[in-house]
Amino acid sequence: MAYARTHFLGYSDRDPDLEGLEKFYLEWRDYNEYIVVQKQSDNLRIIGEIDKETIAVKCCKWSNDVYWWRVWERIKKLYDLKEQTLFDPHSNIKLSNVLFVTLTRDTKLATIREACKIEGEDFNKWIRNLRKKYGRISYFRTLEASKKGYPHIHILIIFHDYEFEVTQIRGK
Numbered sequence: 001m002a003y004a005r006t007h008f009l010g011y012s013d014r015d016p017d018l019e020g021l022e023k024f025y026l027e028w029r030d031y032n033e034y035i036v037v038q039k040q041s042d043n044l045r046i047i048g049e050i051d052k053e054t055i056a057v058k059c060c061k062w063s064n065d066v067y068w069w070r071v072w073e074r075i076k077k078l079y080d081l082k083e084q085t086l087f088d089p090h091s092n093i094k095l096s097n098v099l100f101v102t103l104t105r106d107t108k109l110a111t112i113r114e115a116c117k118i119e120g121e122d123f124n125k126w127i128r129n130l131r132k133k134y135g136r137i138s139y140f141r142t143l144e145a146s147k148k149g150y151p152h153i154h155i156l157i158i159f160h161d162y163e164f165e166v167t168q169i170r171g172k
Contacts, residue, residue, distance in 0.1 A: 018149050033059040075140070095163035103153040104146070112149045119143070119151045135161035 034056040041051035060066040103126065105115050123141075131137055141155040 029061055029064050032064075033061070035059055094166040096166045097159045097163045099157045099159070099164065101155045101157060103155070105150050105152065107148060107150060115150050119153075123153060130157070134159050 036054065036056050039053045039055070058066050060070060103123070110118070127139065137157055137159050139155050139157045141153055143151055143153050146152055
């Protein structure tokens, strides 16, 4: 991905070629790459020879079939959860330890190029600060690009040691 960043976001002041970047990404994603691994047994001491097995494993690339299989393996347990009440609807005060958050960047503070470079570092600082303030948390996040091309992040956060008051807002 460093190649794509350098090529399409470059070091000039020109607008990035987002259509070219999308085409480049799809070609990269759909090109199957494999890693070759050789497993060796420890039979040398027992029968005087080493058994070797060589296999090729398809690489995981962002959004290819291996990627989605790995994501599914992580989240499929959520589908098996029994229906449960997150808070008592009859209580006067409703609390939840789960939040859905979207992080967006002010386009006046950084170019697309700068935003792409610092997105991961900024997210790690943000999540570290949350942990300092609220304790142990788990999260599931996804990165997307806005219509203008800037990265933004959607996060489902579970706070293990903290609950927030939930209010209902009607209208916009």
